[in-house]
Amino acid sequence: MGKLISEWRAWANRALSEYEPLALLLFPLAAFLLASLFPLIFRLLDHPGSIKGALFSIVMAILRLIPGVTGYIEREKGKVVDKLQASVKSGRENWQTELPRAGLGIGVLERLKFEKSKDVQWKGRCSGTVYIGGSESDGHFSLINEAYSMFAHTNPLHLEIFPSIARFEGEVVAMTASILGSREKTSGGQICGNMTSGGTESILLAVKSSRDYMKAKKGIVKPEMIIPESAHSAYDKAAQYLNIKLWRVPVNGDFQADVKAIQRYVNKNTIMIVGSAPGFPHGIVDPIEELGDLALQFNICLHVDLCLGGFVLPFARKLGYPIPPFDFTVQGVTSISVDVHKYGLGPKGTSVVLYRNHEIRKHQFVAVTEWSGGLYVSPSVAGSRPGGLVAGAWAAMMSVGEEGYLEATKKIMEVSKTIQQGIKQIPGLFVLGRPDMTVIAFGSDEVDIFKVNDVMSSRGWHLNALQRPNSIHICLTLQHTVIAEDFLKDLKECVIAVQENPNAFEDGLAPIYGAAAKMPDRGTVQDLLIAYMDSTC
Missing domain, CATH: 3.90.1150.10 (Aspartate Aminotransferase, domain 1)
Incomplete structure (x- = not known):
């Protein structure tokens, strides 16, 4: 055996002696680089419509392989944060940093008016931001403000004390579900959900529920999710909070989720994929039906971000606009996020997360029995929540x-x-x-x-x-x-x-x-x- 190995070594040395030592050193490095970039190169060849995005990904991947580059990028990020923190005094010179010795009482209202007068004149000049029409002093604004003030002291955490808020939340969820597929025949059970503080919390809860649902259903303990490049940054936040590996995939030439590219990233650890209706950057609806088929094929979750479109697309379709499928009528969809505080014309801080059935939704809840305070069950990130916002959302939907x-x-x-x-x-x-x-x-x-x-x-x-x-x-x-x-x-x-x-x-x-x-x-x-x-x- 030893003789055979010696003969093989001698043959290999003779064969390689014709090559420059530098070439022998660079060859394995080049092979490693090619293997690392193969998925990106394959995507570029297979999807010429997304050449720019794929090329950018390849260039960034190459740069990150160079020793020291990744560290440099992280150091530059740190410099930005350090610069902001080091210059902190310039923004706080006139801020109130201690309690006033004597309270201002009702006089604080004048201070509020003064500070508000320095805000930007946003009426009709901002992208998004304020979705309600008209003036702050009348109409829908006044209605919401009054509804909020009536229930400003309430807390949905104490449903036995404030059953009115429990009813308002349940009806907001049911009414929202009714425009997103619950009126149709949807398989898998009864659509259900909760109100949240906004689209980010709705997405965070949907990701958490999908992660735990897939763990219970398929035993996945190293979860991964796949999202288009155009998907909201809330998914990055969810991935960091919940320790989920995140894959961002370039969109196609029409700025939609590239379903074939997404499929290449699906593996045994994939818990969910994501589509938007529409995506925040370009206002374009992803191919939700195709994503639904993919989710069903691999038995994984599909979340649809309808934070922007939830209170527009259903009504645009009724008005005759050519709107592609986007809601629970697509069988692969397992959860949806939709903001009432956008085109639902509700108060800021109101959103809804919906699930196809109770089996998925139950993984949203956190139940604690071991502490000395007794049974604690919470459906959302927050424990105490402002009941006034729930009432304001209900009032908005009922009045419109x-x-x-x-x-x-x-x-x-x-x-x-x-x-x-x-x-x-x-x-x-x-x-x-x-x-x-x-x-x-x-x-x-x-x-x-x-x-x-x-x-x-x-x-x-x-x-x-x-x-x-x-x-x-x-x-x-x-x-x-x-x-x-x-x-x-x-x-x-x-x-x-x-x-x-x-x-x-x-x-x-x-x-x-x-x-x-x-x-x-x-x-x-x-x-x-x-x-x-x-x-x-």
């Missing part, structure tokens, strides 16, 4: 009704079409994909779209900056139904301004445009962020 939501949807869908068409007519701009709803993302191959966004900011418009590709979007609400012409006029003028003098905006706004700004400058915004970080430490 189906006819009201149809009317609101018609208005915002019409203004969405108007603004889409207007953007396409501005030389140098293009709309990304084919928006299904009220979010319109647009970019440019001729001007720096972020500089355009800067100039728009100087005119009081608050839009969202996007990446991959560089673009900005506007999320249209009832506040925008009367400002379409103003928006398009300003946008066209801002594009021309950047085209004519692009160097004037290298590090922010040129003085001529910044002089009439209606929003805090970047330094002020940074100070506010710094102060907020410090105040919450």
Whole structure:
């Protein structure tokens, strides 16, 4: 045996003696690199529509393989946080840091009014943010405020004391489910759920429930989930909180979830996949039916993020718009998140998480029996919750009704079409994909779209900056139904301004445009962020 090994070594040394030592060193490294990048290269060849995204992923993967690069990236992230924390005093000079010696009593209302007067004038100028139409002093705003004040002292944690809140929450959940598939014949049991503080908590609970459901059903103890690149960052938060491995997959050429690419990441540890209706960046509905088929094929969960679309898409479909399937009528869907505080026109801090059946939902609950305080059962992240918000959401849905939501949807869908068409007519701009709803993302191959966004900011418009590709979007609400012409006029003028003098905006706004700004400058915004970080430490 020893002789055979010696002969093999001699043969190998003779065969390799013709090669340079450097080549022998680089060959295994190149092979390792190719093996690491193979999934990305395969995706690039198989899906030419997502070439930019795949190429970016390949470049980033190569860079991260270089010794020291990953550490450098993490150090740079740390520098940003350190800079914010080191500059904290600049944002807190006039903040109240101790209790007043004598309480202000009712005089505090004047202080509240004064501080509120310094907020940005948001009416009709912000992307999303405020979804209710009209003024804060009348109409729907007043109704919600009154409903909240009536139940501001209540807490859903104590249902035996506040049965009214228990009923309101149950009815909000049932009414929401009724527009998202419970009226239809859906297999798997009765649709159920809970109210939450917002879309992030709804998503967090859906991920937690899916993780524990898959552990009980399939014994998965090293959970993984797969999401499109366009899925909300709440999934990253959920993955970090719940110790779940997260895979982000590039979208296809239409900015939709790439189902074939997602399938390649499915393995024995996969607990769930995700679709959005629509996705926050581009306002485009993912192919939920295809994702549902994939979930059924591999016996895993499918969560649909309807935080934006839950109170628009069902009514848009009734109005005749070509809306693809997106709710529990798709058999593979196991959970849905939908925000009442967006197009449901409810108070901020109200959302709903829904499940196809009680078997999945029961994994959302936390029950504690071992501590000395007795049995503790909680369905949500928070223990105590503001009952006033539950009452406000119920009041909003009951006051608007189906006819009201149809009317609101018609208005915002019409203004969405108007603004889409207007953007396409501005030389140098293009709309990304084919928006299904009220979010319109647009970019440019001729001007720096972020500089355009800067100039728009100087005119009081608050839009969202996007990446991959560089673009900005506007999320249209009832506040925008009367400002379409103003928006398009300003946008066209801002594009021309950047085209004519692009160097004037290298590090922010040129003085001529910044002089009439209606929003805090970047330094002020940074100070506010710094102060907020410090105040919450």
